[in-house]
Amino acid sequence: MSELRIAVLGVGLMGAGHARRITKQISGARVTVINDYLVEKAEEVAATIPGSRVVADPLDAIAADDVDAVVLATPGTTHEKLLLACLELGKPVLCEKPLTTDVDTSFEIVKREEDLGRKLIQVGFMRRFDPEYVQLKALIDSGAIGLPLIVHCAHRNPVVPPGFDSAMIVRDSLVHEVDVARFLLDEEIVAVTILKPTPNSHAGAGLQDPQLALFETASGRLVDVEVFVTTGVAYEVRTEVVAERGSAMIGLDVGMVRKSTSGAWGGQIAPGFKQRFAQAFTNELQSWVDAVQAGTNVDGPDAWDGYAAAAVCAAGVRSLESGVRVEVEMASKVSASR
Incomplete structure (x- = not known):
């Protein structure tokens, strides 16, 4: 196809941003249909996108003849029904996290897609497309610093919306580090x-913030994560990989800083200010559009990655509530493919 025609479902902060990027920054695609449960919001966004129209029912939007693919940015509770509609109609979909809101339905989505015999779902873990994470992943895969042994992460937000509870810190914030650990x-x-340190006195009543998470991988490697979402300071995301022959850190706003056995260390200073993941979102969308155009439909985290993240976060919430180590209950890929 000469130009991919996309329906954007849900035009809150994420969806409206995606619609704008597709229109202004992405090649080979255009937004033809806008949907939101607030019709006036959909009309407001559509008015800024030439050639787009509003369709009130999301299922009608997916089925529209002028829609080749879907960007799904509606609330997570709607994802299962809308993903199933995309699969039934064979339309590729970039789904913002979560895949669905629970482990069982996420696994059902994985199995339903596998029944089709081709991938159609990409999940919006955009950090995989961030230049610094791409650079860190390439360094690990090159073997230059040897086998990674430990990963240290920090995830800090200045503020979260009202109603953001302790479990949401796991499901909505820590989930990104879950995918980062699996990716790296x-x-x-x-x-x-x-683990639950002394709560921030400036956090909302009953909000357990910060939290410290410890992940254990299948081979015995450890990942520790500080999640602190009410710092009142800034947005900070850092990741350090400690390996057998050196270490590397990203997220310092100076590019990757590397230490080596030669005693050298350093990195490159970014040429200017930009929102931390602005480039990642653009890269993610362009990569997805290119994959759909090529017929592979997915170039990044897939439905299995969405399911795995849901399973790990479910274990995390149980650990948050119980205060003890919780093993992740997750099917094997063999059982998923039956």
Whole structure:
């Protein structure tokens, strides 16, 4: 096809941003249909996108003749029904996390897609497309610093919306580190422990913030994560990989900083200010559009990655509530493909 025609479902903060990027920054695609449960919001966004129209029913939007693919940015509770509609109609979909809101339905989506015999779902873990994470992953895969042994992560937000609870810190914030750990180390997380430090006195009543998470991987490597979502300071995301022959850190706003056995260390200073993951979102969308145009439909985290993240976060919530180590309950890929 000469130009991919896309329906954007849900035009809140994420969806409206995706619609704008597709229109202004992405080649080979255009937005033809806008949907939101707030019709006036959909009309407001459509008015800024030439050639687009509003379709009130999301299922009608997916089925529209002028829609080749879908960007799904509606609330997570709607994802299962809408993903099933995309699969039934054979339309590729870029689905913002979560895949679905629970482990069982996420696994059902994985199996339903596998029944089709081709991948149609890409999940929006955009950090995999961030230049610094791409650089860190390439360094690990090159073997230049040897086998990674430990990963240290920090995930800090200045503020979260009202109603953001302790479990949402796991499901909505820590989930990104879940995918980062699986992406960088190429293996599954098999156990999670959530520790609860003294809560921030400036956090909302009852909000356990910060939290410290410890992931154990299948081969015995450890990933520790500080999640602190009410710092009142800034948005900070850092990742350090400690390996057998050196270490590397990203997220310092100076590019990757590397230490080596030669005693050298350093990195490159970014040429200017930009929102931390602005480029990642653009790269993610362009990569997805190119994959759909090529007929592969997915170039990044897939439905299995969405299911794995849901399973790890479910274990994390149980650990948060119980205060003990919780093993991840997850099917094997063999059982998924039956």
